Structures are given as C-alpha cells and as structure tokens.
Amino acid sequence: MQFLTKYIQKYWKLFCLAVVFLMFEAMCDLMQPTIMSQVIDVGVANKNLAFVLKMGGWMLLITGLGAISASTRNIVSSIVSQNFGAQLRSDLFSKIQTLSFKNIDKFERASLVTRLTNDVTQFQMFVNGLMRIFVKAPLLCIGGLIMATRLNAQLAVTLALVVPIVGVLIAINMRIGFPFFIRVQRALDGVNGVMREYLSGVRVVKAFNRFDYETARFNQVNEEYRTKATGANRLMSVFSPTIMLTMNFGIVAVLWIGGVRVNQGQMQVGHVIAFINYMTQILFSLMTISMVFNMFVRAKASLGRIGEVFSEQNDMHWDGQAQFPDKMKGRIDFQNVSFSYEGAAGEPVLKNISFTCLPGETIGIIGSTGSGKSSLVSLIPRFYDVSSGKILVDGEDIRTLDPKLVREKIAIVPQKTTLFTGTVEENLRWGKEDATLEEIGQSLRMAQAHEFISTSPEGYQTRIGQGGVNFSGGQKQRLSIARALVRRPEILILDDSTSAVDAATEARIKQSLKKYAQGLTCLLIAQRISSIMDADKIIVLDNGEVVGIGKHQQLIKTCQVYQEIFQSQVGKEVQHAARF
C-alpha cells in the first residue's frame, strides 16, 4: 500500500486535528453521566436547588462545547475525506491513462471503471468514518470503562465480566457471519447471472419455447438465494439479542450489588444510575466497533483493488532524447516480428513477420478473423511492444522512441468506432487541437461525411451522444476517419473501418485519399477483397503468418489462401455475370 504514503504526508496534520476534536467530543460525552449523578446525589439529595441549576448549566455548556467540537471536526473531516477521495480518484485515473495496453489488458475494462468509482468511494467513506465514529467508538469504550471504574471500582467488577463476554460474542459473530455474507453474495451473483443470460438471449428462449427450462433454472438460484439470505439474517438475529441480554444481565447485577452497597452506606444512589449509563455507552461503542470491523474488511478489499492498479509498472522504455530523423516520412519496416499477448498460452499471435512499406504506399492486409491483422497494426503506434524482432518507423526502431512521438505521426481508425460525448467539431479536434474550420471541413469531405453533417441543422455543432448513438454505423465510421485525417498524419491505419460503409462511398473515400493526401502511407485492413485489390501491396495473413505479399494479380495466381478468399467472395457471381 505504498501509494498511500503521499496522501498520509499531505493529510496527516488535518487528520490528527480532526481526531483531537473527536477526542474532545468524546470527553464531553463521557462527562455527562457523572454530572447527572452529581445533580441527583448532591443537588436533589441535599435539596440544594442552586447546585442543581449550576450543574444543569454545566451540562448544557459541556454539550454545547461538544457540539461545537463535533461541528468543527465534521468540517475538517469532510475536507480531508473529500479532498483525499478526489485526489486519489484523479491519481488513479491519470495512472490508468499512462499505463500501456499490456498493463491495461490485465484488467477488465468494467472492473477499471468500478475501481475508479465504487472502490475509491468505499475507501473514502472509510477514511471519513475513521475521523467520525471509528476512533470515537474505542475512545468512548475505554473512556467509559475508566470513568465507570473511577466512579465505583466494586461495580466495575460486573464490567470486567460482561465486557469480555460481549467482546467474544461480537468476535464470534463476525467470524461466523462473514463467510455467511460471502455465500449470500455468491448466491445473488447466481440470480443475476441467470437473469442476465435470460435478458440477452430472450429471442432464443422465445424462439425455442424454453420457458419451463428457464423458469426452473431461475427457481433454483432463487431458492438458493433465499436459503442463504435467510440463514445469514437468522444468524444475525441470534447474536444481537444475546449481546443485549448479556449487557442487561449486567445492569441487573449492578442494581443488586448497588443495592447492597448503598445499604452498607458505601455508595450513593446517583452512582448506580451513572454507572448504568456508562454501561450502556460501553455496550453501544462495542457494537459500533464491530461495525467498524465490517467496514474495514470492505475498505481493505477496495484498497487492494486500487493498489493493484497503482502497482502496475509501465515497462515500455525509451530514450528520452531520441528523435525521428528528418529525412524520411512514412516508411515502416517489420523485421522478423513475433508477438504474443501477455499471459496468453499457445502459439504467438504473429510469427516472423517481415515487410517494408515505403512512403506514400498503400498496403492492404487481408486474412480470416483471428489471423492477427489487428494485432499487427496495433504494434505500429507502440500500443504493444514486439516479443522479438524489430519495427522501424522512418528508419528508427520504435522501441527507442517515446510512444507519444510515434503516435504523432500515425493516425489509426480502430475497428470499433469510438466517438465521445460532445459536438462533431470537438470530436474532430481530437485529431488536431488547433485545426481550422477549413481543415475540419476538408477532412469531413475526404471521409465523405461532409454531406450528412452539413445538412443536419446544427452542422459541425451537432451533438454526439455517448458512444455516438445518434449516428448510424457507417456515419460513425466516416466521422472517425475524418477525425484521423484532421491530424494530417504520415501514416494512416484503417482497421476494417469501412465495413458499414457501402461500396460506392468506400470507393469515393479511397479516391479522395489518393487525390488529396499524396505521400500518405496507408495501411488498410479489409474483409472485402474489392476494398484492397488496387493496393500497392497486399499482405495475406493466415494464423499469424504472412502467406503472401504482392499485388492482386500476383497473389491471385500464387497465393492459395488469397485465392480461397477471392473465391468465397466472387465465385459464382462472376461466372453468372460473365454470361451477360
């Protein structure tokens, strides 16, 4: 948990201040039963009205001081916990942003989101609790014990008996209860699992009429959950009255012993009342402590999950000084590149890939799903580092360069289009912050997106909902291409990014690319042969290996995989068509 040091250094003073106020608050709380006993024993017993008034005034004063102290503590603790939470969240977010994909892939994306939201909040609440009840409860408990013993040592014997019993009961409760609640959680996950499957597969369920089967499955997990939840709740329902009863027996004992002592003239009645008050206080603080432990277990789990992210080390290295040589623009060399994802067993995703892509060339990459096309292009902007071999961009081994520098030269349009909440213009400016409206317009035109954007009433200011829900798949892809073009990159990578664009539009995009972006190196991943057949070079991938490089005419004769793909896409049409 080393990452916490920073925050401890920053907040420990304020934290201690809050605890000091908290202690004062607890002291005020602790003094009250004593004052009360004074009122009865001295004031009422001696019929001294002035004393009653004086003590009443003291009591109010102390409560008032306690309240002021509590309010101040509340302000301090709120400042500490909120600022701490915000900073922790912010640091975690920055950390995630700077990690490489090799690190990020170790976590599910959804789990990263939960870590940033739930886990941080959970821990923040724990920190706040520390300054609110967690420190106060033990203080009240110990203070109560001291005050009660000071008040009357003989009565305190009952405490010496009762408090350990209650402590043990609480410990047993937690020891037994915790696994119970884990089981309840697991049973709940079961219910949610069946439910989620049902919702996702509802068409299949309906199509196959499998309602009975689904209901049976649901009833099973539902019953399981019921049993587990009932068990856990029943367990709790046994402990709480037992603890209460132990404490109440203590009160009865105090009354009896008190009676005997008062009779012998060794004790005053008011002491008995005060003692009972302290007992209740101790009981409740013990109960609170048990709650604190529960919170602690949860906070610890959250802290562990946060710590996991912080402990990730970005192991991409580079030479801070290294720069690209000026002479070349847009050349890519793969030299014997092999690559596997971290932790993935079996064969590497890419095996011994070598090819060269000259400035201004257009390279097509084709192959079945899972043949390694996307992995290959994700190596170029240094999303991942090669396992062996070398990739040169403009003649420099990219492993010596800051990934930022490499990425500046490259614009990649990923397979999954991602647009962000905001206007069209804002999204396009991702490519280049200071792009002029003209540049934006030109990029939109090249990506064949200008028409539908400019005809919409708000134009460039059209808002894009989260994930781009208000645009069709093809429109989103075209916007995403435009975003890449705004950047005026040396190398453009299109990872199957025209799959939802119809053939005619796709052809127009390619034409305008050729016309306006001369000297632009272009890597195209495609499913359709027609998308890449006029490329300068086509790389055919199969099972992570290059099985053919060359122009369409060569490959169609020499490369079997390419022929198969071609057949599968044209095959009979052409023969049909040939009849016309």
Add this chain to the structure above:
Amino acid sequence: MQQDSNRAQDNSSTAQQPPMLGGPGRGARGFGGPGRGPVEKPKNLTGTVKRLWQYFGKERKLLSIIFVSILVDSALTLSAPYLIGRSIDAMSTRNGQVDFGLLGITITVLLVAYLSDGLLTLFQGWTMAGVSQRIVKSIRRALFEKLQKLPIAFFDTRTHGELMSRFSNDIDNVSNTISQATTQLMSGVIVIIGSLVMMIILSPILTLASLITVPLVFLLTRTIAKRTSILFKNQQMQLGKLNGHIEESISGIEVVKAFNHEQKAIEEFEGVNRVLCQVGLKAQIWSGFLMPIMNVINNLGFAMVAIVGGILAVKSLITVGIIASFLSYSRQFVRPLNDLANIFNILQSGVAGAERVFEVMDEQEEPADLPHAIPLENPQGHVVFDDVSFGYRPDVPILKQISFESIKGSSTALVGPTGAGKTTIVNLLTRFYDISSGKIEIDGRDIREYTRDSLRRCFGIVLQDTYLFSGTIKENIKYGNPDASEAEVEMAARMANADVFIKRLPRQYDTLLSENGGNLSQGQRQLLAIARVILSKPALLILDEATSSIDTRTELHIQDALLNIMDGRTSFIIAHRLNTIREADTIMVIDHGAIVESGNHDRLLEQQGVYYSMFNNQFKNLQSQWDEDQLGIV
C-alpha cells in the same frame, strides 16, 4: 453512490440498535450521523402497500404473530426504566436503609422482562428473516414469470441494466422494508406512545418540561434536511457525470492513446472531479451538522428535566426514582423520534422499489391465444403475406401493404438497406410482434389462429448475434430439443460442420462455455447455433444475417451447413452480402417498407433495376478484375 451506502450504513446501525433498556444513556446515535440523501418518493403509497400486502399471502398469520410479539416486547421495553426507577427508589428510602424486599421483587421482574425481551427479539428476528425472504422470493419469481409472458417489444425498448436493477436493487429494498423498517416502525410508534403515556403518569409537569424541545427538533430536521437534500441531489448528478466520463474514456482508451489525448482526458476528468469534490464537501458538512445540534437540543431537554425535577424533588413532590425513570422515558421518547425519520426514508424507498417492480408486472403481456386457436401440427410451410402493414409505433409505419407467397420448401431472400424492414418481416412471421393490418397465413390459416407456442416451435432461427448460454456444448445444442439423444446431437453437429472443431476441444461435447460462449470464435459460435437449429428439426427456417459477422472464408464452411438444413424446408434469408443469397428461389428487394423487386437472381439482373445496381456496386471491381485475370491466365 455515496449517499446510498450512507443510507445502508445508517440502516445497519439502526438494525444493530436493539431497544435500549438502560438508563438515560447517550445511545449509539451520537456516533453515526445520517447522510440522508434525497429520498425517492413513491407515487402511490397506499395503493402500492395494499398490493404488496397481497404477496404476503400465507405469511400473514406469521406476521400477525410477530406483530403481537412486537407489542409485548415494546411493553417490556417500556417497563424497564420504570423498574429501574423503582429499584433506585428502593435504595433511597427515607431512613437510608435499602428496601431489599422491594429491590428483590423489582430486580426479579426486571430479569424476567429482560429475558423475555431477549427471547422475543430472537423470535422476531428469526421468524422475520424467513418471512421476508420467502415473500421476496415469491415476488422475484412472479417477476421472472411475468418476463416470460412479455412481448419482445418490451425487451427491445429497455436496457438490460435497468431490468437487472429492478431484480436486485429494487427487490432488495422491498426486503429491507419488510424485515427492518416495518418492525422498527411498529416498535418505534409503540415506544413513543408508551413513553409519552408513562411520562404523563409519572409527572405531567416534567412531561411538559421535556416536550418543549420537540418542536425544536422538528424545526431543525426540516431546515437541514431541506438543504442537504438539494445538495445530495446535486452530488448525485455530478457523480453521474463523472461516471459517464470515466466510462467513456476507459472504454475508448485505444482512441485516447492513439491521439495522444491522455493529458486532455486527465484535465477534463479533474474538472468534473473538482466540482464533485466541492459539492460533496458541502453536502457532507451540512448533513454533519444535524447530529451535534440534535445532541444539544436533546441535552437541553435533559437539563430541563433535571432542573425542574430537582426543584420538584427538593419540594418533595416527586421521588428521585421518578426522576431517573422519567429521564429514561424522555430519552426513549426522543430516540425513536429521530430514528423514525430514517425508517420512514427506508420505507419510502422500499415502496418506490416495489412500485418499479409492479410497473413491470403491469406491462401488457403478449395477447393470449384466441379461444379457438389450434396447435400447428406437422406444418407444411406454405407462407402467405396478404396486405400486411405494421409499425413499432403507430405513427411510424415500417411495413406498408406487403404481399407475397412462399410455397412449401422454397427459399426466399430479403435484401435491402438497413432499416428497410427485413427483420420486421421475420418478427411478424414468428409473432414476436403482431401485425397492424392484413393477414399472415401458414398452411392456409391465419397465424393468429394457431397457439403461439406451437407456431414458434415450427421455426428455426439463426441470428447474427448467436446467443449461447453458459453450460456445456452439448447442452447448448440440445437447447431446442432437450430430449435428443447423444447420437442425434453429434449428427446435428456434423451437419453444421461443427464437429470438427468440437472434437479438437479437450473435453469435446462436454466443454463448458462461458457466458455467451466467450471462449469460442464468432464462426464457431455460429456453427453451434446452426447445430442447435438443426436438432430442433424446424419446418421453417429463418436466417437473419446469420453469416454477416464472419469472414468470407469461414462463411463458405457455414454456407454448406446452411444449404444442408435449407433442403426441403421453407426458408427466409436476410443478408447483407449478396453472394450469400444468389441461390434463393425468390429474392425480394425491400426498401422503405415495400417490396420494390422480386424474382430470382438471373431475372433480377436481367431487369437491370435496384438489385442489378446493388449487385454491380458490390462486384463491379471484382468482376472487371476477374475478367483481366482470366485473360491473364488464359
């Protein structure tokens, strides 16, 4: 989020606070200040509660017993301070001697009272755990059974997350309400009334003195709660904003990194985060004021009683024991008063949760089968669409007067741009939706005159998004025909070209699939889905973009499998790629909800219409290339 867990925490702290039987202790209230968030108000409190009551069903008897037990328990709780007071009185007799006879009796009674209170609390908790979980289980089950009867339209218009949260969060809220809030509410009310009565009996003057603080409490809670509820709402909003930003920049991190946008994403994040921090700070500080001020007010009452009591005692109007008991009662009177507001919040959110559950229960179900509906048996597969019109929303027609006929064993392909209405035709055929006007016939009878079950059983549907369930491969293939034998399963897999890859898996047909078959490739999942359809032996077959997410080489494999099962069955094929449908007997081009062309591949090409230009667009390049290549080779 924060306010939720705060509430949960309060909730558990109240749950752990057994009725306090001791003297005027400070109680646990001083420790955990409530972070009361905005409370969701139920729309129709009494109506929903009445409805919820019906689910209590046979638990009502047990609940009444619990209620009686709470009543007795509360009386015991009320008697304790009185008994303690009597004991104190026994100690402070005039002559300085303790009246051991009286002390012995009161202590014995107190002991019995405590013991019975413990047993009753145990009984209540134990029984309530069973009762509430049984009730909640039956609600959950009813909700699930309701889902089975809802039309596809219901699922299409709601996000899964929202429905899931009704199943978990909302029902949990209901269960909390039943098990905690109701019992606490009951005992709280009884204790308040009882305490008040006892206080008046003990000393009307002291009662008046201690009640002075009550209006203050109300005023204060009102003022602060009003302010904090706005602040908490604001905090919740900022939190939602921040979560949105996190969600977006984490799921789109590829793009963030590709564009070197990390710094900007961090800056934006920090902007929202800062606002959240400020709002959260305010909300927390304001809500934190409540408890200390409340303490002051409570102690003010306490002091009032002490002073007035002292005066009265000095004048020998009341005994010391009465003051002691009275102080306990005034505590007991105030404590549940504070808690009641909290409990009422739980209650309200529970009822609001129940309302959301009932909302689903009230959704319109798929209309029942017509009274004279007959099961569709041994279907031939003769399908007729007669002047069919349909819209998902009445004002937006999707299909306009569609008419066509598919004879037994023929294959019909539907092509056209997205949104043209292709999938809608399939949805109508399977009665996932019912038509607005016109008629659909199978084997010469309106499909609405068949039972829905038997109608759907005739169809085998392969969708673009194949849905596999968690379970083994065998279970998934048998999904449509659970009684199939092992040999039949393997036969179906063979026909679907799936047996090759299944045999290569370490556990073969017993391989466990994770949720939605995540451990298989898209193509493999599709092959399993096809095997599943083959095994269900449908008379009619629907392929809705069955191969569009698969690369063309894999598609070739699947196509063979598909041709196998299409043989002899009336089939409908929706496809994006035109090469997949060229063999169809009839190709229908759908655009804007109408059939614009119809015929087989050759005839449509001859017509040189829409299909011709679509085909050309997809294959023009390839075709010319092909010609060149042919020339080159020759």
